[in-house]
Amino acid sequence: MTDSAQAELSRDNSAPLRDDFLRIPELAINPLGDRIVHSFFTEGSEDGVNFRQFMRTLAKFRPIKEHQANQLNSREAKLKFAFNMYDLDGDNMISREELLSVLHMMVGANISEEQASSSN
Numbered sequence: 001m002t003d004s005a006q007a008e009l010s011r012d013n014s015a016p017l018r019d020d021f022l023r024i025p026e027l028a029i030n031p032l033g034d035r036i037v038h039s040f041f042t043e044g045s046e047d048g049v050n051f052r053q054f055m056r057t058l059a060k061f062r063p064i065k066e067h068q069a070n071q072l073n074s075r076e077a078k079l080k081f082a083f084n085m086y087d088l089d090g091d092n093m094i095s096r097e098e099l100l101s102v103l104h105m106m107v108g109a110n111i112s113e114e115q116a117s118s119s120n
């Protein structure tokens, strides 16, 4: 995290809200930024994210180290995190529409509707 991002998140003592995260430049330009921000709030609540919730989500991005088992960044935790990026409505299923929607978030205007929904 950059100094500006850290300063943005700690500018006052209140827990960061969704909009605070979206003001971080690295997240603002990330096509999945909104989904990543959402993941912080699935660990916590809409009222904000405390330090523990913040770290539990960040841990998912840590590489897996052999002989240092940690359930927060285990292979299964990472897969669940990736799955949740696509499960937009949180029903534990990825529908075709959700898959296409996330695909569009990632490639934007670089792919036509026809290409995105092609099953070939």
Ligand SMILES: [Ca+2]
Binding pocket: 086, 087, 088, 089, 090, 091, 092, 093, 094, 095, 098
């Ligand atoms: Ca779903």
